[in-house]
Amino acid sequence: MATTIREKELARIDRVLEKHGLKKTGLxxxxxxxxxxxxxxxxxxxxxxxxxxxxxxxxxxxxxxxLTHLKESGVLHEVDSNNxxxxxxxxxxxxxxxxxxxxxxxxxxxxxxxxxxSFMSSLGVLRFFGKKQxxxxxxxCAGCT
Numbered sequence: 127m128a129t130t131i132r133e134k135e136l137a138r139i140d141r142v143l144e145k146h147g148l149k150k151t152g153l154x155x156x157x158x159x160x161x162x163x164x165x166x167x168x169x170x171x172x173x174x175x176x177x178x179x180x181x182x183x184x185x186x187x188x189x190x191x192x193l194t195h196l197k198e199s200g201v202l203h204e205v206d207s208n209n210x211x212x213x214x215x216x217x218x219x220x221x222x223x224x225x226x227x228x229x230x231x232x233x234x235x236x237x238x239x240x241x242x243x244s245f246m247s248s249l250g251v252l253r254f255f256g257k258k259q260x261x262x263x264x265x266x267c268a269g270c271t
Contacts, residue, residue, distance in 0.1 A: 161212035166231035227267035
């Protein structure tokens with residue numbers, strides 16, 4: 127039987143949760159699946175609406191706690207105030223670059239670790255980014271200009 131796109135996403139979600147030592151709860155998997163299937167970033171309210179449509183009413187506080195925990199673990203990135211995205215490349219201990227369009231809310235993660243590493247090295251004593259903390263570039267993408 128062929129594997130569906132959703133099954134592949136759930137397998138990836140399980141790998142990410144396992145890699146970060148996080149429990150594979152139904153709510154946590156549902157939250158990450160909502161982000162994986164989203165075309166752009168999601169706010170907490172949009173996330174609650176999406177997860178509720180899929181699995182019934184969810185507790186707002188539980189969603190908030192999960193968002194906080196997933197963000198602290200490096201699985202989600204807060205790209206703008208209360209706007210989150212799922213890390214697209216299963217972050218390891220390296221800095222990465224995240225581009226975020228403030229108009230359409232689409233995002234792209236840059237995976238060129240050599241160039242990003244060179245940039246980080248060039249900062250010298252000014253290097254204040256954490257290993258898992260992305261470097262954000264916010265602006266308007268070419269499609270929105």
